Amino acid sequence: MLPLSLALVALFWSQGICDLLKKNQVCVDAIFEAFGDLNFEGVGYGEYYVSICNNSLKVNSIYATAKTYCKPEDIEPGFAMLAEYCTDYAEVELLPMSDFTENLTDSYISSMRVIDYEEVAEFDNITTTVLLSRAYYRASWRTVTTWDFETWSHHTFGFALYGFWGGILLLAMINQFINVVFHKRQSRVSTDPEHNAPLQDSSSSKSLAPIHTVNHWIRANIIVPAPFGSHHQRLYYWCAVPTRLEAIIVLSYWAINIIFSCLHYRAFIGNLYWNNISPQVWRYVADRTGILSYANLPLLWMFSGRNNIFIWATGWSFSTFNIFHRHIARIATLQAIVHSIAYTEMYLIGGYYKEEYDELWFIMGVVATVLMSFLLVFSSVWLRKRYYEAFLLIHIVFSIVVLVGLFYHTDIYDGEYDPYLWPPVAIWAFDRFLRIVRLVFCNLNLRFSGKKLQHTNTIASYSKETDAVRLEIIPGSAFLKPNPGQHYFLYQPLSWKGYENHPFTLGAWTSASENDASTPTHTTSSKKMESDIIVSTAAVSSGSGSASSHSDHSPTSAPSDISLIFWVRPFNGWTRRMRNACLNAPNGIVTRSNILIEGPYGERAPVHNYETVILIAGGTGIAAAVPYIQDHIRRSSPRQKDGQLTFSTRTRRIELVWTCRQAGLIKNIANRELAPVLARDDVHAAFFCTRDSGAMTTTASSEAASEISPVEDKEFSMAAARDCDIKIEHGRPDVRGTILQTARSITAEGAKAGKIAILVCGPAGMADEARAAVHTAMKEGCRSVEYIEEAFGW
Template identity: 45%
Template sequence: MKVPPLLLGALLSYGVAGDDQSPSGTICVDGILTAVTSFTFTDASSYYVDICTGTLTSLSIWAAAKTYCTPLGIEASSRSLRNDCLQFGGMELTSYAETVGNFTDEYMKNIKVVEYEDIAAAKVWNETILISEPLWEASKRTISAFNNQYATHTRYGWSAYGFWGGLLLLGMANRLISFVVESRIGRKARDIESTTRSDSPVVPRSKLTSYSYSMQLQRYIADRTGIISYANLPVLWMFSGRNNVFLWATGWSFSTFNIFHRHVARIATIQAIVHSVAYSILQANFGALEESWKMEFWFMGGMATIAMSLLLVFSSIFIRRMCYEVFLIIHIVLSVATIVGLFYHTKIFDKAYDGYLWPLVMIWVLDRLLRIIRQVYCNIHVNRSLDILQTMSTATYSREADLIRLEVVPGSESLKPKPNQHYYIYQPLKWRGWENHPFTLADWEKIEDDGVIISNTQSSPTTETITDDNVSIASVSSSDSISALINSAKPQLKGRYKFLFYIRPSIGWTKRLRDECIKHASGPLKTHILLEGPYGESPPLHHFENIVLLAGGTGIAGALPYLKDHISRSAQGTTVTHSITLIWAAKQAAMLHNLASRELATVLKREDIKASFHATSDRKFGRMSRSINDTVKKADDLEVDLDVIYSRPDVTGKVLENLREVREAGRQGGRIAVLVCGPAGMADEARVAVHAALKSGMRGVEYIEESFGW
């Protein structure tokens, strides 16, 4: 079988990428080998048979070596060729020492000398030939140019690590400065002037492939894009993991790294496609494309490129939103196919590229191992009495609010809740128990010696004031089951927290959980839940005199913990915040009333917190007030009126209004933070307002977007 010519060049140049042109180097024989294999001989068989055994090709190579190369160079090349013949050809090399005896002075005088023009003549030679010195020099220069380009390809591949390393160092430096001076520089992961949510400081590195042109441009492009694509893979895998150490080191969100992950994936895939197409065109020009597909490394490389391309197609936002679990399975299968294909693709280079591939395996294994460790940490605790405490949980569903309230008491006593924490939630005893989804921790209550008092009456929720760090907070719940569990295990649960998550039923797991709650009509659904976390970083909003919180739907889970934190810090005197504006929009007014009568009850009584509520889908217009005191009695029996505006909020106008008030107050106004936890449109409108304020010269404004992108 005739081996495709371009592949021969790759194998040849791989072993001499250092371009050793010293007398003891291999460049001399490599130049000869490249030139001689361009000719066709009558005894031609396959590449390794031709160069490794005593054929006319082999004799012509050693004849030129005797003429142009030093003994040290011949010895070095013999060792290299012997290894190649054994590894790739499965045969012994007919060495120079075995052949040189034939090259007498008389023999060398009569040998046919060939020039560059003889290659184009396409003659089939039936005798040993000697390449001319100009042809040998040209061939050497070709090898030298290729080796220099190969080194450049590798440097460009490493430049990817320099780029991302520099970017991450900036993020870590910002975080360090933020920690030392208690500023918020490290949280500025978004460009406020951006008109999109791309979160992308990525400079298109594809421009790096446009340097170093030569007559072998197409070949160099093929090699360069392939090597850089390999180099991008460890970065791609690292940014995909939820246990990425740089999440903590930089303070950037998972969403930011997930966007980086998608950008790198697109770049690496495009580079792989260019690499594959360029080599295919080259092989087609040599008439060897069909033959190439019969070779394992070519076929597996093609499979890897196809798998990477399909990964992009099946990673569209539409597929992720409509059938996330299908996307996840396809993503894993195609990723494994990519890794396996690439291992086989570059196996011919004696594991030279495995250094790019093994980190992918290690990153994946380490991430899964850390997930298991986090699950054990969150859900299992063995106390001094050797009692094993596990996570307890109940779920209730409100049809009117279309909201699931998931209450969880983690098995661990070490979890310390704070704003902007999110956990992955599993339901392991179900037939698809591997599924897990991230949810923001919306609220929490500490369990004291006498337990947390939870209502035993579903239809009429009651409250009781509990003391947490000397702060009175109204606690409301309708979870009979978890109340009984807590009360039956008071000593063991002391010091732990009851977590609350809001879940909006959609498709998949959330829909199945809702259906379970509906079927369990007798009361709250007791279900086995596992937590994995916590993830997320909390920006120090208590350093800002003014805060605007924008929430959409269950995004209130992102804002509520900051309100709770503000109440606690106000009582302790550890906050400078004196004004908070909450703007919350939800589809159903029932959801607004549901939370206003429970977790937001204390918030609505405070003078330093202004709140406006918007119902966006109920078929009502204008402004409507509804008293909720007839449904819920607060701890101090105060009546609270909840005003619901049946329209979408003017986010830009509301934010600009607050910014204007702070600006007009001058130095007394202080700084202001705008935090958004809602749909993309709401975030865009808020960003426009903050951008306008900054553009007009206003300072002391911080924009924070709490989101979790898959």
């Protein structure tokens, strides 16, 4: 909305200036431009504005020529503009027309010498008043109007870029508003305790059938599928691949920038600034691409920040905005390179390249272009994945230098281009300010009753069997409300790389004040528990005992009753240092008070409005699935309303498919966070291990209760004490078959089966397989399927 508003205002403003002001000023403008390079004897010889404003011979000649060729109504506004130039640029007053009344009569003007453009080179010191020939005036008029048109076009095309993104964001916000209203209406349902009552399906409404048909076609052909084949999360020759919708937007923006960089160059022989065609074209191309590059900078910064109101307003993920950010950066950099090449060629043609190269503004432009080019190289996906901390540091430092360099580069234009540069500064400062606000909100809490400032505490543990660092963070804030779909950025400010911050998905949370989550609301018979061999709890292996037995290391005073749980796979950098700290600890557990969290970020997907939910996770991607399962337990607890039992979820069945390299991680989480749900009749889980050979079946006993940390005792003790089997299959799950079988079954049952949501968080191949399967189901006519992908965009 904001970019669209700015674009409309800018377009009307620029159109108004061109049509209303320049139209009655262009005649005088053309005349004084023609006289500007002529040297008259007397005051201001060789000085452009001083001679135009105070040299009596030149001023008299300008007045006489204006009276000859300009309309009477153009005289006053034209010379008002010239008087303003004299005041602004020469700090002198324009000699008034009244001083030359005797020399502006028709008889005097007719006696003045008329000079043509070809004669200009012969006059080095004009000693009398002269009159421009009509051909000379027309050439000057065409030169001025062409320059004004090109200048107007440069900025108008630049503002049109904001119109493009304003339109895209506006459509996305409208779509998000419709989705929110739709899901809000379905968020609460009335049914019996067994969820057997039929649920109303809005898609059955005949009046809305055409809308649903169009919506299904758009989702099946534009929103869900990959742009080609099945590549999206997987790299294609080390290139990130957007979704089809994202690709359409990105390619459209590339096309618009290319077209805008090539349109409307009015070069002609006889131009007073550059007589030949070549330097004119080089100058116009240089200015156009430079201004478009500047215009892209606010967009570049807007799509880069994580505290972005448009992420919330559109419902798009940060990964989507990151894709836009990267492509805008590439476009702006290529435009800067073309801008530099074009100006270099023009200066070489004019023979004054070396002279300009010594100027600070020129040098800073070169620095900015070179650093922008290096930013593209250092932002390659290969470097981002392997050396993220180095990439981030280079990115920030180079970006700051580029902005400073651009301020110096266009400083010679007296701030004309600063409106393009200050928005990135404001966006960056605002984003950093909100990060600080979030840090304070999450980590500090002043309790006035005890006059004590409480802060965040963290318990970190690592198990070789799970190959994952488990972080239990007790936030300092008493107002933090964890929800599914959230992720937080973790800081360790007192370390030697305290500037680093890393995003992690909230894997689970516990709350001492919400104990009802541990009690299943769906009755489960013993026969069910014995027969369903793929859902159950598992005892934590001896190697992971340290990851759960840390009663002696709990904080002495918890700032809040909430504990946030993260599972971190150690690779390089900060995660590896955290793993090593746990390994070096005497009992494998590290208690810290110097880890801060910033958040929450992310949006909760409305999976509770779907009758069937399939959660597909790979490795630590289980962190995206567990919070939705926890949320389902809470929502499936019945509440009394108007004499009826109501539930805040429509979900009747949850299918969890989790594959992991380490069986130890499966056992650990199944015994802890998943323990309350594995015995429920509305949650079914299938576990797969890709590293260990052979299927495994383990039994959880009441001894597992002793492995649960004190923070979790109240919530998990009942579930952990159950005896049931868990079967971990060897190999990979048939993700495509699972999705298609469920989707076809629901399609066959019709409206009574309700809708299905498929949420995926895991390796790139798994996510792409799931997306392709959903696309296939939609092409087969399944209209009730929704695809949700949880992924952090590199």
